[in-house]
Amino acid sequence: MIGYALRRLAITLPVLVVISFGTFWAAGQISSPSAQLTLNPRISPEAKQAYIELLGLDQPLHVQYGKWLGNFVSGDFGTSLVRNGQDVWPFVERALANTLLLVAAAVSLSLLIGLAVGTVSAIRRGSLWDYGSVTVSFLGISIPVFWLGLMLQLFFGLYLANWLGVGPPLLPTAGIYSPGQQGFDLVDRVRHLVLPTMALSLQLVAVYSRYMRASMLEVMSADYIRTARSKGLRESRVVVRHGMRSALVPVTTQAAIDIGQLVGGLIVTERVFQYPGMGLLFLESLEGGDYTILLPTVMITAVAVFSLNLVADLLYGVLDPRVRLGRGRRPVRRG
């Protein structure tokens, strides 16, 4: 396992370097690091020169890249000229924490519902429940998040409160705290997580339930399940202990991959719900031409995707003993 992880890392690192260089080049094309120097001609020559030297703007591209990469790897994200010289890291840190919270909430909720729905659908294959869940799943996969987000906002923020004849919205439609909230309030924070989590979860539930259903159908027809039943085990024990455990493997690995992709990919959800996470930060730095925030945002997303893909692969080996990572051999069945 360790050898496999190291080999994967050895492959991943060069890919990350290539991605980082591509990102560095592309970000420079979209949002020039020297744009602010041009826009603010009254920056003193000393300050301008210091900034140029800091970023190596007078150097060839590969030298600039080397400087940036060195700083990035050592945790020095620099300062943002667009944001008047403020440190970049607090912006990224805060956005990352918010996004991780949202992703964790959405993925855990989706796993909970998706696994249950998929399992029941598999057990009751061909039933009304099965057809119903398939239909809902396809709907969930098809509905765009921006539309779903707005509908959730209208339903929970406006229509439901009107129907029930209550004054304020049942759930806040945007932000992470109620306006005017001072200090940390767990209930308020969780209430603001509900709608973005729901918007994000619908697609994930649909995907996980489909994965779980297919996986359960395959597992439940396996020989060892028949053996378990023939030994007289209760059906619930057969399903939960023997069936679900094996069927979980593809869903769990899919969830790990999703977490990586969602870390930087919640642009629409975060925009609609004004949720200050990585997606919103990326969008705002892109629109504002903030090169210094754009780069670490993209790179952290790339690192998250690669890391969690690796975690997914490793999990695969842990959860399914038939898989022997890195041995290059097919799993051997023993009877």
Next chain:
Amino acid sequence: MISVLIGIILLASACGNGDEAEPALSGPSAESGTPTTTAGGPTDDGDAASAEPPAPDKPAGDPADEAAALEETSAAETAGTQSEVAAEDRPGGELILAVEQWPECLNPVTSCANSTWMIWSVATHLLPSLMELDPDNAYRPSPTLLEEPTLENGGLAVGDDGTFTLTYRLNPEAVWSDGTPFTSTDVWFTWRARLDTDGTLSTIGYELISDIDTSDPHAAVVTFPEPYAPWRDLFGFVLPAHALGPDTNIAGQWNDHIPVSGGPWLQQSWSQDQHVLVPNDNYWVPERRPLVDRVVMVPREDTDSEVVALQTGEVMAAFPQPFPGAVQRLTGDLTFVGGGGTYLEGLWINQNAPDRRFEVTKNVRQAVAYALDRQLIAEVALGSIIEDPLVLQCAGWNPTVGEWCKDDFTHYSQNLEKVTELLSGEGWSRPDPSGLWVNADGTELVLQWNTVAGNKRREDVQALVSEMTAPFGIGWEIINYDAGELFQNRLPVMNFGPVALYASGTSPDPSVQTIYDIEGIPTEANGFTGQNFTAYASQEASDLAADIDRQVDAEARLALVHELGAILAEDVPWIPLYLLPNLLVWNSSLVEGPGAYTFSVYGGFKDIYDWRVIG
């Protein structure tokens, strides 16, 4: 395991609650990065003034100690006295407002101030000005002044040697929120901070000042080497010298908190999540004392979500960019006022465009103007937002302010004969009567046209104009960019067009030198620092624009403006289309009072001190 992770993250975020004074994020400026005419060109500080600061009214202490003392004072005010005053005088309540573009930082001198919303949501409520604008964008003395400087009262004077002296008589009752008197030292400090701060956004006008005499704390005597007519635009905000000094380079200060106020409000907190204002009980203007106990501004950057938040009552008012379908969507308890505006949208023609296939001569520019139905364009762009959108008939002045804007462009309406006459006169021909004009080199009359990608209003205009000009033999190649790319990377270095559709901010003062000054054409030689983005190189117009800035007499100045207007209508450096309206929306079941400042340069929230929470 994931639940544990959520728990850990929740705990972690408890340590970083949203009410911390963290800086926030936003797009560049109003109208998705619309460039304004506020950025200054390079100047020579050394020649402008003495480096010696005037004697302060009180001994300058350690700024850090002063800031600490101030924080204590502010906290004490907020905790104690204020609540008593609130109980007696204020109807109370909490006003919640939506802010469409959250400022990145708050320093009012640096690029932070390039965000219009920094002015609208922060500076205008906290920082006092000398002259100010009324709701109709006409200048008047602010409460910091006893009177407007005029020639009659000696506030304005032109010496025999041509020097121009401007005397601001300061209101002795004016004080900062910490009780420190508002004095001429503050005016001096603001002037120096504008010039000395690294990355200062604009030095326009300030670099022309040769000295400010502060010997009388209640009179700031500003001296220019020659008359400076747009003086009313200066000191749109004044900084507290006692809180920010003695160093006049304030680049590193006030990024995320403005602890001292000279306006009706005091900033309680500002973060990425919200901006909280409470009444400044040391404000000396009784009629502007706030009626509510607290104002909370929250970011709502997506227009659809902003409207939902208004409908649900989560926010009580918003000042959104005009959006298509506003009339249909803003119904029920939502009341809105649309119109006025301070941004002029038009077709800006870059005569130095690197991608031009032919010289975009005066005849070509006029021909394009004669191929447009500008009334129809305005209706398509703004018809779903306001009734009777205002078509611009002058190239530089806001038609709703003063008498500066004459009807110089009214003769530009669709006229095929004129187009034919103008283009034929320069050797263009139209081999196919239904096709494009072709010049002697065989190049078709196709103009590259840029605007902000995804801006539906502007893309609608592009589609309409493409159809509209086809019968006139004029074609377009549309290449759009995101706002950052267009306004930060391309516009400053003249790498656009030849045609770009965008809006330019205006000042109520008729000064237009920034956009018509020949020296202001961005070039490699001047480090691309000017803002004459059309590369319009008329010496006559440039000189007139400079004369307008030197003419102090109002009538003579108006005549100069009209003279320049006629030249611009003849030369067509850009084709004015329409005035971009402002839109103020509020939930009338929750708040009353909004609307007076809808058309104001300060934004629709300027008079929130007069708003009342109901329901």
